[in-house]
Amino acid sequence: MGRRGGGDVTRRGGMRRNVELKARLRRAAAVRGAAERRSGAAGTALPQADTFFRVPAGRLKLRRSPDGRGELIFYERPDSAGPKLSQFTITPTDDPDGLEAVLAQALGVLGVVRKQRLLYLVGQTRVHLDSVEGLGDFLELEVVLSEDQSVEHGERVARELMVELGVQDEDLVTGAYLDLLLAKGGVSP
Template identity: 50%
Template sequence: MPRNVEIKVHVCDLDLVKQRIIDLKKSNSADNETVVLKQEDIFLNLPNDKAGKLKLRKIEGSPQELIYYDRTECPGPKLSSFYKCNVPEELENVLLNALGTWGVVKKHRTLIMVGQTRVHFDCVEGLGNFVELEVVLNENQTVEEGQTIAMNLMSHMGFTESDLLSVSYVDMLRQKDNQS
């Protein structure tokens, strides 16, 4: 099962943090490619005894993906195990009708790779601006090695552990809706 170590931080000035990563990339690599994605994640119901989340991810101009992931909702760099596959559009109706949905997250994401880390600069509809790090672990890497990489990048961007969020975007949106 693929694994990564993740962190998420709410930020006020997304451009400032993005520039810090671009500057880091310039000093360490000739590759300064950024990818801009328009994403919609539709969260599907799972049986009550099943941990984790199942989502159908739609990315403008790309095949749809079905992603199942499991991670502990806690502060700090956390391990996430996941499976994903491309799915044809016809399967969307089957999944939506068979399982039903419980949340939708729409976001504009800028992706910049820093070594083995996917750095996401997200503008999430209804929530604001965030940075997510996903340190993609190699098969032989420990969680602690991934956490060290995440902590070093966090420090470079000016974040501390107290800045880290413990919940997913979909859970934040549900909490916000429940408070309304």
């Protein structure tokens, strides 16, 4: 996969980068309407199941899609609220069952996150409205950085879009959905 959508990607040591933020949604319908207006299109439905594996640093997950394909995604990003740099590598697979079996045996499984995702493209930003099983509704912004764009530029874009979508600072969350589920005791293998 050369592109992830929503703009150009940057490769540093084989890794791409974007600026991300995650927020709990109090008014999911209002944010959905604002995302549709900003993107000029209805969201694309992407049901996903992410299996997370034990790794010494960063996060490694196998994302499954309903078409039977998958993507192995490794990423590193700080566990802090607000916009932050995420560096990631994605490898597609046509055999997610086989890959999961090998990774589970070699590394162990931390848990599975299941979600219904609506994707909107707003300029270089991927706007995700996620309904996460066991957690509720969230917004995730991924500002895909081009090679000549700074992290500060991505943070500015994320903050501006956050305000346009009506998300407040107190709605921002840290970590991954897996972390929130683990803290709740609601992760399934």
